[in-house]
Amino acid sequence: MKRISGLALVATSASLALVLTACSGGAAGTAAPSGSPASSSAAAPAEARTFTIWDYESDDSAMGQAWAKAIEIFKSKHPEVTVKTEEQTFEQIQKNAKIVLTGDTVPDVMEYNKGNATAGQLAAQGLIAPLTDAAKQYGWDTKLAGSLSATAKYDDKGLMGSGEWYGVPNYGEFVGVYYNKDMFDKYSLKVPTTMDEFLKVMDTFKAKGVTPLATAGAEYPLGQLWYELVLANGDRSFVDGYQLFKSDVNWQGAPLTTGTQTLSDWIKKGYLAKNSAALKAEDMGVAFIKGTYPMMVSGSWWFGRLSTEMKANWGMFTFPGNKLHPGSSGNLWVVPTKAKNADLAKEFIDITLSKDVQNVLAAKGGLPVAGDTSAITDPKVKELTENFNSILSQDGLAFYPDWPVAGFYDVIVAQLQALANGNKDVNATLEGLGKAYTTGKADILNG
Incomplete structure (x- = not known):
């Protein structure tokens, strides 16, 4: 257990030790087993x-x-x-x-x-x-x-x-869309495969007084939703530039500008709950499990939890229309x-x-x-695995938005919270993100 x-x-204890001793050294090494590096x-x-x-x-x-x-x-x-x-x-x-x-x-x-x-x-x-x-x-x-x-x-x-x-x-892992099949069936909705279909599904729920998407702005989920929307307008060359520094990133270019504007529009349309900026990932997951929201954009790491706790019938689909998705090994x-x-x-x-x-x-x-994939018998597990394999077949793993530079996770959370709260507009959000990214990239490359 x-x-x-x-x-x-x-x-805190480690901090105190550093203050008291200025530098802490490791013990002398011993010989390692043959064929392995020494400890x-x-x-x-x-x-x-x-x-x-x-x-x-x-x-x-x-x-x-x-x-x-x-x-x-x-x-x-x-x-x-x-x-x-x-x-x-x-x-x-x-x-x-x-x-x-x-x-x-x-x-x-x-x-x-x-x-x-x-x-x-x-x-x-x-x-x-x-x-x-x-x-x-x-x-x-x-x-x-x-x-x-x-x-x-x-x-x-x-x-x-x-x-x-x-x-x-x-x-492996990837971000997709979990959905409550019972809520979809209630309004005769089908799994969307394009962005237009996705918007129609969300509009239907909104018209019925149901907030379509569970998310959380105080931790990673809102950033991953933002990255899905950025990737909807990007390609592999954008990912290589953003993640691996193979080219410069234009923070006023189409992928980032269009993706951020779309997120802002979704917030204003009420596709996300008004208090989303203050919620944590656990809040998001619990609300989806309880049936408060019909959809949740998040990672495959939630699969086991939903299998154990969610009473309603549910499934998962890849983000509609995207060829690139947050995910990796x-x-x-x-x-x-x-x-x-x-x-x-x-x-x-x-x-x-x-x-x-x-x-x-x-x-x-x-x-x-x-x-051994032949060991999979559960239909939900098969669905999850097929979604992942579909992404792999298209070279569709695009890593995660906070990876490129140190401290960028906190920057993304803060900037998108400000966008969700209405304290920043799209341009100011992109400026804040771009400044931190550019500075962090320079620190890595020049360090």
């Missing part, structure tokens, strides 16, 4: 070892159930090791990872977000360990070839897509540089890529990267 950890308290810190004696895992998946999610299977396998192989699992939240790790990993109380393996602004930044700062040798030893470099490995590699500036392995994904397992049990961390990561664990992901709707 997972427990909630006081990450904020750990972060930067000495492992504790076998009889006293405690292996600590941090993640932010709920117990009933596909990932949570898969990780539970991985822990079960790990314990069977290492009965002498005490395994401690600590469930954080995405927000806690996003905000506090750097300060926590600078301190001395760190996990041995940790789930972390991927991209330039997150895993790339930790890699460039030396806070997570390179895993290239382990990738070769365990065969991750062949099992996760091509686009699946893009989020795992970072260069010396922390740019995604090349360089050393710093993390390992073991599932899943979050990464990373090993902090100061981890005391780096050898066990790498073994645990490999277990999460094993057939037994991957098949749990497949069966529960976790979009495995190395599973």
Whole structure:
């Protein structure tokens, strides 16, 4: 059973340690097993070892159930090791990872977000360990070839897509539209496949006094809806420029201007609730589960929760008309540089890529990267997997809007909250976003 950890308290303790000691160094290293990179810190004696895992998946999610299977396998192989699992939240790790990993109380393996602004930044700062040798030893470099490995590699500036392995994904994810089939049936509505059809569906609900879309402006969901609308007007060259810095981004160009204007229009039309700017992702999810809203634009990570808690009949479809969608390989397992049990961390990561664990992901709707799709029997899981495979077949994964530069997640949240509240118009919102993006990009490229 997972427990909630006081990450904020750990972060505070780490801050105090930094103030008191000015710099904290790791213990002297010991020899690593043959074929694997040496750990930067000495492992504790076998009889006293405690292996600590941090993640932010709920117990009933596909990932949570898969990780539970991985822990079960790990314990069977290492009965002498005490395994401690600590469930954080995405927000806690996003905000506090750097300060926590600078301190001395760190996990041995940790789930972390991927991209330039997150895993790339930790890699460039030396806070997570390179895993290239382990990738070769365990065969991750062949099992996760091509686009699946893009989020795992970072260069010396922390740019995604090349360089050393710093993390390992073991599932896929994407953003789509969850919908309440009972509410659709009530008004004789069909799943939209184009933007025009999508607008007609939302107009029908609005005319019946039903707010069409559940979202949340205080955390990631509103930003992902915004990015869907930007991608509706963009192409792969836009994504490569925005995410990988292959070209300059025009913040007054069609994709960003049209997408932001569309979001503003949807807010004014009442497609989103008036209090959306103040809501968090949990508020959004709970409201959709209760049937307050007929649709929710969010990620495949909600699938397990809905399967467990939602009483109404429901399904999922890809964002209508889009060829590009927010999504990627899943979050990464990373090993902090100061981890005391780096050898066990790498073994645990490999277990999460094993057939037994991957098949749990497949069966529960976790979009495995190395599973047996024939193991899928549930119709909803098949629908989810088919949607993901459809996106993959079109090279449609466009990563996430906050990835390119450090701190951009908070900027997106703040700027879109201001847009939703009416405190900023489209031009001012784009100016705020563009300024932060351009400054952050310069910091990375010139750093």
